[in-house]
Amino acid sequence: MTEIVRVETDQPYDVILGSGARDRVASVVPVDCERVLIIHTAVLADRAHDVRELLASAGKTVVLAEVPDAEAAKTAEVAAFCWQVLGRSEFSRSDVVVGIGGGAVTDLAGFVAASWLRGVRVIHVPTTLQAMVDAAVGGKSGINTAEGKNLVGAFHEPLAVVCDLDYLLTQGRNDLVAGLAEVVKAGFIRDTSILDDVEANLARLTASGNAGPVSEEDFGLLGSLAVKAIRVKADVVSADMREASLREVLNYGHTLGHAIEHVERYQWRHGAAVSVGMVFAAELSRLVGMLGDDEVDRHRAILGGLGLPLTYAGGRWDALLAAMRRDKKARSSMLRFVVLRDIGVPTRLEGPDPAVLAAAYAAITER
Ligand SMILES: NC(=O)c1ccc[n+]([C@@H]2O[C@H](COP(=O)([O-])OP(=O)(O)OC[C@H]3O[C@@H](n4cnc5c(N)ncnc54)[C@H](O)[C@@H]3O)[C@@H](O)[C@H]2O)c1
Ligand SMILES: [Zn+2]
Numbered sequence: 565m566t567e568i569v570r571v572e573t574d575q576p577y578d579v580i581l582g583s584g585a586r587d588r589v590a591s592v593v594p595v596d597c598e599r600v601l602i603i604h605t606a607v608l609a610d611r612a613h614d615v616r617e618l619l620a621s622a623g624k625t626v627v628l629a630e631v632p633d634a635e636a637a638k639t640a641e642v643a644a645f646c647w648q649v650l651g652r653s654e655f656s657r658s659d660v661v662v663g664i665g666g667g668a669v670t671d672l673a674g675f676v677a678a679s680w681l682r683g684v685r686v687i688h689v690p691t692t693l694q695a696m697v698d699a700a701v702g703g704k705s706g707i708n709t710a711e712g713k714n715l716v717g718a719f720h721e722p723l724a725v726v727c728d729l730d731y732l733l734t735q736g737r738n739d740l741v742a743g744l745a746e747v748v749k750a751g752f753i754r755d756t757s758i759l760d761d762v763e764a765n766l767a768r769l770t771a772s773g774n775a776g777p778v779s780e781e782d783f784g785l786l787g788s789l790a791v792k793a794i795r796v797k798a799d800v801v802s803a804d805m806r807e808a809s810l811r812e813v814l815n816y817g818h819t820l821g822h823a824i825e826h827v828e829r830y831q832w833r834h835g836a837a838v839s840v841g842m843v844f845a846a847e848l849s850r851l852v853g854m855l856g857d858d859e860v861d862r863h864r865a866i867l868g869g870l871g872l873p874l875t876y877a878g879g880r881w882d883a884l885l886a887a888m889r890r891d892k893k894a895r896s897s898m899l900r901f902v903v904l905r906d907i908g909v910p911t912r913l914e915g916p917d918p919a920v921l922a923a924a925y926a927a928i929t930e931r
Pocket of ligand 1: 732
């Protein structure tokens, strides 16, 4: 199975997804490109070498840049190392950067490509579910600074995104489940059939408990869930590339989620924090009279069923509020939340009553 989702931005591009899709990388590198820089981490060195072979067979000169793992890749120093490699290999404007890895690597590769010679083309080859359904699609790239995450970056749409499901075979279960939180988010904000699929297959999705990697039998299901989630992101970013009102719906569960990540000093997985954030947003939706009990319960049943957290420690509301106020996504001083009018129908809630926010927090507090 190979699925293609077209992202209709100013320069439209395809997200290609399937088992063995990595073979497509060579075909999406344009003929006028002579050199390719592959950015990858040590964990994925073998896969980077495979792709290098494919590109070399297609006549490209390939340079590899191995970068540190996870967030350690998203620094100015690592970007500067990549620029150095580009400079030394005389990379020109027609050449291409390929990022093979999780969202950290695709974010870095996108930023390096956006900044080199004021923008060279980039192809993302995401290797985690999170990166396939979220980070690699949508054109946002960035690195962190000591002051915070993703503070430096650029909008830079890829030439293509190639998602090889085989890569998920080695992904840890907890990372996979964290990626499923973003898939479920896509269900809550738009394509409710995702929720039906997850509900019907909860046992399979959690079959290996929280330890082992994904099994080959899960491929069909994961692939179809990933494609649906990618379609949701593609639809939303197609209509509105920048951080304007429509794109904001992708932040469902993220206002509190980001605050939890901050308060936990980024020791929580993003998807886990967003899971709690979605339960909070659902409670908020109920408190302002938009969702009923059943819809809120559905959040808990699906996210909890996948093994994602639903609650957060009590007594930390002040810290969370302070973190939410600092979040760069909060316009002016007014807090904004994406809430649901109904399952699949997001809307925005601006400057909610502090007592309502506190009540929503109480509803997700560990008892
Ligand atoms: N640009 C965007 O729009 C956007 C959206 C969401 C998230 N992000 C960014 O994405 C990053 C998170 O992405 P992530 O969850 O993929 O984390 P990650 O990139 O840190 O990867 C998680 C871990 O999995 C390992 N890994 C990756 N692929 C693997 C594989 N196939 N097999 C085994 N191990 C593998 C990595 O080496 C890493 O240790 C964050 O930096 C976040 O800011 C960006
Ligand atoms: Zn997210």
